Amino acid sequence: MAPISSILLSNGTVLLHDEQDHVNPVKTDILIVDNKIANIAPSISPPTDAINIDCTGKILSPGFIDTHHHLWQTQLKGRHADDLFLDYMVKGENFEDGSNWNFVYALFGVEDVFLGQLGGCMEAIDAGTTMVVDHAHMNYSAKHSSSALSATVASGIRSYFCYNPVPQPPAASLAPFSFGSNAAEWSTKQLADLAASQPFGNGRVRLGLAFDAFYLPKEFVVSLYERARGLGVKLFTSHNLTNVGFGAHSWVNLLDSYGLLQGDFLLSHMNQATPEEAAKLVAKGVHISSTPETELQVAIGSPVCFRPDLHKISSLGIDCHTNNSGDILSQMRLALQSARSTYNQQFIEQGKVPRAVNATALQAFNLGTIMGARAVGMEAEIGSIAVGKLADIVIFDARSPSMICGAEHDPVAAIVLHASVRDIETVIVDGQIRKREGKLVPVVDKNMAEEPMEWSQIAAKLLHSREKLQEILKTEDMDSARKAVIGLFHIDEQNIVDNL
Ligand SMILES: [Zn+2]
The missing domain is CATH 2.30.40.10 (Urease, subunit C, domain 1)
Known part of the structure; x- marks a missing residue:
């Protein structure tokens, strides 16, 4: 000992x-x-x-507690400065591998994933994030997930590593798009193996589940969640948007109708939550993650963490450090000031001024600390001193x-x-x-290096990895990729307009 x-x-x-x-x-x-x-x-x-x-x-x-992040994407930083959601999906998530459209993470080798993940974790620690919910959607193979998990453990951060089960076939064709109705066998096995061997890193890293494919048959979705709960998984995270990109479905109502919705769910974004959905989430003890910096940019709706009917179940996340800052300080500030602006504007437009602000600095601070702890079911352990x-x-x-x-x-x-x-x-x-x-402080991972790795060494490896990936990515045909993504999400192109 x-x-x-x-x-x-x-x-x-x-x-x-x-x-x-x-x-x-x-x-x-x-x-x-x-x-x-x-x-x-x-x-x-x-x-x-x-x-x-x-x-x-x-x-x-x-x-600080970050409740929604894709930690593996470090080599893709800087690519989305002027992107909207559809552009991000085209450039950040997809590429053509000769005959099929595929996901960018398929380009990442196992070591690239390790480095990207380690870079994401270390940016978070540098910024004072001590706990992060990782929506770990780099799961191209079992080795990709193992490698990312090793990097999280090596970094020293506390995390829910939310494993993303891969539908069969794993490298789906996007044009025409189709997923099968079963999880890949290796992915089902890895989920069970990881659940049996968690927690990792002296208890710091726990296993969660990340899943977005609710369009798959009910039997598949229900059995996945029931099986994961049976395996001892304690946190279930999912993107949740209702718009022309993601479609008009209410995943909240769907999950509720399946009998799955309960307090171990953590839903990201929820920008278009109806009052009925908000009431349902509060009643079920479900929490949400607002990610102000991505949400304010990419046209998926304004952050809802200060909406009166959602505030008390809210928390803050980074989402994509490819796109924006990796620090919760920025998210607190953007959430607070954008909520104030939206509120104040209603008064201005009616020739009045509000008597007081609608949101406080303390509330923003709590969103990034104690409320984040509640969102991950760890209020008794973290979130306050x-x-x-x-x-x-x-x-x-x-x-x-x-x-x-x-x-x-x-x-x-x-x-x-x-x-x-x-x-x-x-x-x-x-x-x-x-x-x-x-x-x-240098990090230790015996599989990567005998000696502790200084940040400068990790940075050099990241640059090398990025150059290699960039060589492939720069040859892609973005117009064609855009068409594929529009097809994937069944987007009605008449709704993409230049002005109102
Ligand atoms: Zn996300």
């Missing part, structure tokens, strides 16, 4: 949640023993072997040019409205320091 390690975080401003989700900044010490918060009190005497971190002038926040909880803590430099003075007045406002990733000095996940003095 490994020796118990301890860390003393002394004299910082610690953000402590109360039972009503208010946050009280308290000048105090925190003692971490092994992977848990053992004590919160002034002037703690540390064990002799403790690592001491002087937190004078620092803010200590619960680690409290004795007995897992030690997932982010330390901000409150004396940086961006946070100075704001941090003294209101540390929550300083984080939500003033901080950037630069201000995050130290990140602790599960009692392990993963970022220190502004730099990521």
Whole structure:
């Protein structure tokens, strides 16, 4: 058994949640023993072997929780700056392999997947994310999924690795598009094997299920979920959109009619949720993940995490770090200010002004912390700083040019409205320091390298992998790909217009 390690975080401003989700900044010490918060009190005497971190002038926040992310896509960053949803699907998800349309992840070799996944995890840790729900849709082969899972474990992040079962045939033709009605045999077996051997990484990484193919026959969908629940899978995530791209179906009503909808579901986006669907989700204890930065860009609707009927079941996610920032700070800020703008505009258009804002910085902070913990069913373990909880803590430099003075007045406002990733000095996940003095700590994966890997080495490997992938991707015929995706989603082209 490994020796118990301890860390003393002394004299910082610690953000402590109360039972009503208010946050009280308290000048105090925190003692971490092994992977848990053992004590919160002034002037703690540390064990002799403790690592001491002087937190004078620092803010200590619960680690951020990202409830929707595709972590494997790092090599595809920068490709979608001016894309809408359909463009993203064309350029980010699909390619032609000579005779068939296929998914981009099929281009990724097993090592490319490892690197992409590790890059995604490390960007998240660098930005103070300590827990991430990974919608792991890189599952081209069993080795692809194993490789991604190894990278998540190596990175040190906490995660639900939401395995995406692959329908048969796995590399479906998109033109004409068809999936079979069964999961590929290897995929069914791997799901069972992973469920039996979870959790991974000393308990940090749990198995979830990611699934979007609700158009498949009822028997298939019901048996998949029943089997996964029987295997001990505790979190079920799925994209949920109703629009000209995704179609007019209500997956909420469908899942409910199948008797599957319950509190272990986490639905991404939900931008077009009807009041009836919202009421159903609240009644069933289902949570949602808003991903403001992708949603604001790609024309799938405005983020709903401040909608009054959905707010209390909401949380925040990144979605695609190919497209946008990988930090929850940005998502808090974008969600908050876009919700305020939408609300204020209604008054402006009627020649009035609102008496008060409709959403607060504290609410945004909670969406990225304690409400994220609720969304993944882990409120008792993460999401706030409290004795007995897992030690997932982010330390901000409150004396940086961006946070100075704001941090003294209101540390929550300083984080939500003033901080950037630069201000995050130290990140602790599960009692392990993963970022220190502004730099990521090297990661260990014996299959990839004998020695611990510095970020600079990982970056060099990522560049090499990207160049290789880019050689293939640049030869693709995008007009033809666009036609294939329009066919795949049965999009009525009359609804794609230049102006209203
Ligand atoms: Zn997504």
